[in-house]
Amino acid sequence: MQSNDEPAIGGSGGMGVEFRHLLDGSPVANYICDAEGRLTYFNKAAIELWGRTPILGKEYWCGSWKILYEDGTPMPLEDTPISRVLKKGVEEEKSEIRIECPNGAYKYLLVFPKPLFDRNGKLEGVHCTLVDITEQKRDHIKKETLSAIVQSSDDAIISKNLQGVIASWNRGAQEIFGYSEDETVGRSITMLIPEERLNEEDVILDKIKRGIKIDHFETIRKHKSGRDIPVSITVSPVKDSGGNIVGASKVARDITARIESQAAMKKYIRNLETLNTVGKSISENLNVEGILQRVTDATTSLTGAAFGAFFYNNSDDKGSTFQLFTLSGAPREIFDHMAMPRHTDLFLPTFRDRKVVRIDDVTKHGDFGKNAPYKGMPKGHFSVVSYLAIPVISKNGAVIGGLLYGHPEAGKFTAEHELLVINIAAQAAVSLDNSKLFEQVKSLSEKKDEFIALASHELKTPLTTIKGYLQVLSKKKADKVSQLFLDKSLCQVDKLNTLVEDLLNMSRIESGQLNFNLEVFDIREMLKEIVETFSYSSQSHRVTGTLWNDSVIIEGDKQRIEQAILNLMTNAIKYSPKADEIFVDLEVVGENMVVKVRDMGIGLTEEQRRQLFTRFYRAEDTQGISGLGLGLYLTKQIIDRHGGSIEVASEYGMGSEFSLILPLAVQKLKKVKAI
Amino acid sequence: MKEIFIVEDDDGIRELLEFLLESQQYVVKTFPTARAFHKTVPEKVPDLFLLDIMLPDGNGVDLCRELKKGDETKRIPVVLMSAHADISRTEGADDFIAKPFDVDELLQRIEKQFA
Numbered sequence: 001m002q003s004n005d006e007p008a009i010g011g012s013g014g015m016g017v018e019f020r021h022l023l024d025g026s027p028v029a030n031y032i033c034d035a036e037g038r039l040t041y042f043n044k045a046a047i048e049l050w051g052r053t054p055i056l057g058k059e060y061w062c063g064s065w066k067i068l069y070e071d072g073t074p075m076p077l078e079d080t081p082i083s084r085v086l087k088k089g090v091e092e093e094k095s096e097i098r099i100e101c102p103n104g105a106y107k108y109l110l111v112f113p114k115p116l117f118d119r120n121g122k123l124e125g126v127h128c129t130l131v132d133i134t135e136q137k138r139d140h141i142k143k144e145t146l147s148a149i150v151q152s153s154d155d156a157i158i159s160k161n162l163q164g165v166i167a168s169w170n171r172g173a174q175e176i177f178g179y180s181e182d183e184t185v186g187r188s189i190t191m192l193i194p195e196e197r198l199n200e201e202d203v204i205l206d207k208i209k210r211g212i213k214i215d216h217f218e219t220i221r222k223h224k225s226g227r228d229i230p231v232s233i234t235v236s237p238v239k240d241s242g243g244n245i246v247g248a249s250k251v252a253r254d255i256t257a258r259i260e261s262q263a264a265m266k267k268y269i270r271n272l273e274t275l276n277t278v279g280k281s282i283s284e285n286l287n288v289e290g291i292l293q294r295v296t297d298a299t300t301s302l303t304g305a306a307f308g309a310f311f312y313n314n315s316d317d318k319g320s321t322f323q324l325f326t327l328s329g330a331p332r333e334i335f336d337h338m339a340m341p342r343h344t345d346l347f348l349p350t351f352r353d354r355k356v357v358r359i360d361d362v363t364k365h366g367d368f369g370k371n372a373p374y375k376g377m378p379k380g381h382f383s384v385v386s387y388l389a390i391p392v393i394s395k396n397g398a399v400i401g402g403l404l405y406g407h408p409e410a411g412k413f414t415a416e417h418e419l420l421v422i423n424i425a426a427q428a429a430v431s432l433d434n435s436k437l438f439e440q441v442k443s444l445s446e447k448k449d450e451f452i453a454l455a456s457h458e459l460k461t462p463l464t465t466i467k468g469y470l471q472v473l474s475k476k477k478a479d480k481v482s483q484l485f486l487d488k489s490l491c492q493v494d495k496l497n498t499l500v501e502d503l504l505n506m507s508r509i510e511s512g513q514l515n516f517n518l519e520v521f522d523i524r525e526m527l528k529e530i531v532e533t534f535s536y537s538s539q540s541h542r543v544t545g546t547l548w549n550d551s552v553i554i555e556g557d558k559q560r561i562e563q564a565i566l567n568l569m570t571n572a573i574k575y576s577p578k579a580d581e582i583f584v585d586l587e588v589v590g591e592n593m594v595v596k597v598r599d600m601g602i603g604l605t606e607e608q609r610r611q612l613f614t615r616f617y618r619a620e621d622t623q624g625i626s627g628l629g630l631g632l633y634l635t636k637q638i639i640d641r642h643g644g645s646i647e648v649a650s651e652y653g654m655g656s657e658f659s660l661i662l663p664l665a666v667q668k669l670k671k672v673k674a675i
Numbered sequence: 676m677k678e679i680f681i682v683e684d685d686d687g688i689r690e691l692l693e694f695l696l697e698s699q700q701y702v703v704k705t706f707p708t709a710r711a712f713h714k715t716v717p718e719k720v721p722d723l724f725l726l727d728i729m730l731p732d733g734n735g736v737d738l739c740r741e742l743k744k745g746d747e748t749k750r751i752p753v754v755l756m757s758a759h760a761d762i763s764r765t766e767g768a769d770d771f772i773a774k775p776f777d778v779d780e781l782l783q784r785i786e787k788q789f790a
């Protein structure tokens with residue numbers, strides 16, 4: 001049936017030439033299938049639409065590369081509208097299909113299949129017209145999507161004209177402002193604006209008319225209920241297709257949560273700062289009153305209480321009273337002529353059962369007014385309606401006391417206040433425990449000093465008797481061995497006495513009771529005597545003294561300074577067991593005198609040098625050399641208290657040199673001479 | 676023969692002193708407490724007082740002050756003794772001896788008071 005004189009674009013489809021020309025030139029896609037469904041004709045527009053050229057007489061029912069249902073799933077060929085028409089031989093309504101072109105593009109088509117019959121009414125084929133509705137379809141989808149977005153938004157999206165009349169209203173707007181669409185469309189946007197802010201709308205509309213967008217303007221709008229809502233609004237001009245501004249779209253976001261969280265954050269930071277400063281100041285403080293005053297002041301201010309107070313839990317078996325200790329926000333005099341709070345039903349839970357009590361209106365509370373004889377607040381008591389009581393609990397579980405807050409208005413204290421005070425109270429309790437511990441240690445230390453003073457006295461008493469009798473005995477004629485033993489015993493008694501004396505002096509220094517008898521004297525004379533005595537008494541070491549060639553006058557306690565020098569010399573001998581000589585120098589350097597005691601003994605490591613003057617310190621490798629470790633400590637204390645200093649130069653194994661430096665009494669001496 | 680009154684609460688030291696001083700030909704009378712001492716003094720007075728400072732019922736420094744005020748006793752030398760070598764508290768006394776003492780030194784100091 002194909003015509004030979006006119007080459008067909010896509011077959012003849014059994015049509016006459018004129019008719020075919022008509023279809024060939026049509027901008028609408030047309031094609032024809034025979035009764036078996038074979039493609040027998042298609043025009044240029046169809047090729048363009050399909051994006052391909054099918055093979056005539058070989059392909060069936062449709063020229064599309066892929067046919068899909070609207071939802072995108074593939075449509076089997078036998079299910080296409082043409083195949084259905086061929087099967088049934090009945091004309092069908094237009095139907096919509098989706099196709100995919102070989103280049104991957106999707107198209108939406110309206111299909112108009114029409115059955116073709118021969119003169120005998122026998123089904124000869126189908127003529128199909130395809131209309132590309134992709135553009136319309138996309139616009140529709142876009143609109144639907146936009147509408148869905150607008151509807152589902154949590155933000156209020158409102159459009160209005162240039163007179164401020166509301167044109168559209170989404171679900172978000174309903175959620176935020178409480179009005180339904182029916183209640184708002186057609187009415188003025190000013191229904192949402194608080195009276196005092198009405199001028200804002202004029203400014204907004206003026207800007208919109210000039211084509212200016214308003215971005216994230218934070219303001220207040222009104223809910224249907226009359227409640228204020230903080231919002232951030234963005235208003236943009238809406239233009240018609242001609243570019244004229246015809247209205248405005250407005251997006252409003254409820255920023256209540258943000259503002260609340262900002263406020264909460266600020267408050268949180270402020271609280272944290274307060275907690276931090278309070279914590280720091282109470283942990284630095286070891287004084288009970290200081291800790292409690294700071295805690296009371298800070299918590300009273302934090303809770304916004306009219307007054308705050310700390311009461312000590314002085315409860316005895318009778319459970320009589322609490323003791324007001326610190327007060328904030330009210331003058332103390334108020335409490336002067338008032339009995340302290342007692343174990344009434346109101347206070348008992350805090351002071352006995354360790355409970356936090358927070359009452360919005362104490363005058364309406366069941367436990368209020370049961371306290372005879374007052375039956376409520378005593379006369380002259382400042383008004384307390386809001387009530388908060390928090391126990392301060394010691395580590396051992398005992399209630400040290402209670403922090404009490406009051407306010408003349410109801411409902412002033414919140415759970416947050418409660419939590420804050422509990423936290424501070426916990427810190428305060430730790431500090432109070434520490435403070436108590438500190439007091440105990442101090443008192444123990446005082447007891448120790450007392451004990452040492454007493455013990456040393458008691459030890460010296462028998463020493464006196466022993467020494468006396470030993471001396472009496474050593475005067476009697478005795479054999480050599482007895483004499484030697486007596487001398488040894490006497491030597492040990494003196495050593496024992498020195499130890500006792502050192503202990504006593506240490507406790508005197510610790511308790512600040514080491515007294516000095518100051519006098520002006522020539523230390524050169526003193527050293528001369530000491531060196532002489534030592535040379536005479538020491539059997540193991542020679543003492544070589546190099547003394548200044550003139551008097552060296554200082555002011556000090558002669559006995560103590562002698563003790564200090566003797567300590568250094570005794571040490572020099574003690575710690576140079578293999579040497580046989582020690583050196584004592586006296587010189588004047590500037591306004592000071594320096595006594596140097598040098599030995600050739602075991603010397604000191606750096607670590608030992610650093611610890612040398614600490615109480616009870618004894619170098620590690622001194623086994624076999626006796627001592628309490630008090631000598632150098634006492635020596636340093638004595639010299640320090642005379643305004644002098646001790647220096648030590650030493651190398652391990654190479655001996656040590658101790659320099660004792662004291663200021664000269666030049667000024668004082670001059671005065672003495674002038675008199 | 677010089678007479679010395681000793682107030683000393685410790686038996687050991689009291690006996691030692693008694694022995695030491697008697698062996699130097701002094702006449703010695705001892706008292707263990709301030710109360711015992713007051714039973715005798717000022718009705719009877721010696722040539723020298725040797726007083727311990729810390730007594731169970733009193734204080735040698737106070738006793739010394741008292742003696743230096745009494746008409747019968749103010750010219751009699753007082754020597755104080757203590758195991759607390761704190762010289763600042765002994766004003767008013769004629770001498771002070773720290774315990775434990777050196778026997779020779781003690782005797783010398785006492786002798787000095789009679790020189």
